[in-house]
Amino acid sequence: MGFRVDGILTATILPLLLTMILFLGPLVQLSLDCPWGFLDGLKVAFDPRFWTLCFTDMRWLRNQVIAPLTEELVFRACMLPMLVPCTSPGTAIFTCPLFFGIAHFHHVIEQLRFRQATVLSIFLSAAFQFSYTAVFGAYTAFLFIRTGHFLGPVLCHSFCNYIGFPAIFTALDHPQRSMIVLFYVLGVVLFFLLLYPMTDPSLYGDIPICYLLNKGSTDHHSLCL
Structure with a gap:
């Protein structure tokens, strides 16, 4: 599920843009702190040497x-068509x-094995990571069902792995705090306004996963139409 050519261009661009x-x-914050113009x-982005370094970094x-x-293959493309x-x-x-x-949660075992922090802090960190990844997983599941494409969730996943969790406390201490906070709020507002339209x-063409649904389901109308 999710491997098709129909609507692939919009599936590549719109979910990532959203x-x-x-x-x-966070993007504005990064741009302000970046030493590069x-x-x-x-x-750098178009330098082959940069990408060579990336693809040789495990x-x-x-x-x-x-x-x-x-x-995304396991939890979206394989699991969702079975759950829906x-x-x-x-x-x-x-x-x-x-x-x-x-x-x-395998990160807990790794951190405990190498004693990277106290047991309490490790489990608190794991609980936070579970919450964050669960919310993110719900978002990419939503994208997968709405777009019917595997590619969009993959690109969004890669992007979020690169950006990481927003450095909110750092933003509040930033010299240009007001502008950054404004963009934080603006981004969230625009996201919710554009979530369904985008x-x-x-x-994205016909959505294969929607054919698995009972036509009488109310969720079918809200997510697949």
Whole structure:
């Protein structure tokens, strides 16, 4: 599910753009703190040596390529088509991320093994990560069902892995705090305003997962139409 050519251009651009709008505040914050100018950034982005370094860095490959591909394949492309007929799109969107969040608990074992922090702080961090990944998983599940494409969630996953959790406290201490906070708020407001229009299934062609649904389901009308 999710592997098709129909609507692939919009599936590549719109979900990622929507996610970037949500992260408008962090992106502005990064741009203000970045020592490079815009043209310098473009030069780096189009420099083959930069991408060679990236693709030879195992951590970069794991975070930006392997993890997004494998996790979206398992938890969205494979799991959602099995959950939706048994429950409903709405229920599946909030059930699937629970498995996704639990899958990240392996970090607890790693941190305990190497004694990277106290037991309490490790478990508090794990609880926070579970909550964050579950919310993110619900979002990408929503994208998958609305667009019917695997590619959009993968790109959004890779982008979010790169940006990380918004540095809200750092933003509040920033010299240009007012402007950054404004963009944080603006990004969230625009995200919710554009969430349904930018994921309108009519932009992505026929949505295969919607054919698995009972035509009488109310969730079918709200998410697939």
